[in-house]
Amino acid sequence: MKLVFVLVMVLAAISPIAAQTASCKVGVVAAPVGFWTWAPESTISVYVVESDFKPAELEYLLAPLSPWNAVSETTGSRVKFEYKGLVSRAQYCENCLTIVRGPVFDKSKRHLTELRTYSAARNRIMTWATIVVDPLLTNPETLTNALVHELGHSFGLLDCYSCKQNSTVMIQFKSVNVSNNMDRPSACDVAQVKLAYETLAQRVTQPTAVLVDEGEEPVDDDTPVVIRKP
Numbered sequence: 001m002k003l004v005f006v007l008v009m010v011l012a013a014i015s016p017i018a019a020q021t022a023s024c025k026v027g028v029v030a031a032p033v034g035f036w037t038w039a040p041e042s043t044i045s046v047y048v049v050e051s052d053f054k055p056a057e058l059e060y061l062l063a064p065l066s067p068w069n070a071v072s073e074t075t076g077s078r079v080k081f082e083y084k085g086l087v088s089r090a091q092y093c094e095n096c097l098t099i100v101r102g103p104v105f106d107k108s109k110r111h112l113t114e115l116r117t118y119s120a121a122r123n124r125i126m127t128w129a130t131i132v133v134d135p136l137l138t139n140p141e142t143l144t145n146a147l148v149h150e151l152g153h154s155f156g157l158l159d160c161y162s163c164k165q166n167s168t169v170m171i172q173f174k175s176v177n178v179s180n181n182m183d184r185p186s187a188c189d190v191a192q193v194k195l196a197y198e199t200l201a202q203r204v205t206q207p208t209a210v211l212v213d214e215g216e217e218p219v220d221d222d223t224p225v226v227i228r229k230p
């Protein structure tokens with residue numbers, strides 16, 4: 001297996017889904033919903049590249065797994081994360097997620113982490129993914145905030161930089177290493193993930209709709225970067 005990835009494209013095929021619950025107003029207290037998700041009912045094996053993190057950082061990186069697991073039934077995703085241990089490099093296997101460090105900082109967007117993913121079936125259901133954490137992100141609390149956010153992307157949520165504080169894990173950081181206080185999905189995050197998985201069920205039963213992307217604009221955020229199979 002080659003170690004080198006080719007970044008083939010920044011995801012250009014995301015179009016927020018319009019439907020929303022009345023109380024979870026998108027752009028105000030709820031993140032928009034895109035299309036990239038883990039397969040429903042899958043169990044995701046989570047790995048951490050040992051040489052990239054300090055031992056003390058581990059619990060902060062993994063803290064968001066439990067709260068996302070806790071809402072697995074409510075969201076309808078039935079996706080569960082299982083931490084499998086430290087590894088020497090990213091794992092490219094079905095339903096595998098590896099947390100690594102890498103230079104992804106973008107000052108203008110206050111972007112410090114990135115979700116990179118690959119869909120074997122080219123249907124935006126993720127086969128594997130890596131969460132890349134910039135070396136500049138060192139505050140333990142912000143590691144948790146960043147991971148809970150990136151896991152949100154893996155459930156189909158998009159960034160919501162206009163959302164109110166404490167409303168969603170998809171809000172922007174005020175600045176590097178300053179916590180946004182979000183360590184678990186909010187009620188509106190749960191509602192929006194539920195919407196994402198309901199929409200997924202519809203498009204999976206209507207396969208002809210999957211590749212229809214006309215008229216959609218690239219989204220300027222840190223939603224998944226698609227990678228080619230190594």
Ligand SMILES: [Zn+2]
Nearest residue numbers: 149159222223
């Ligand atoms: Zn993001």
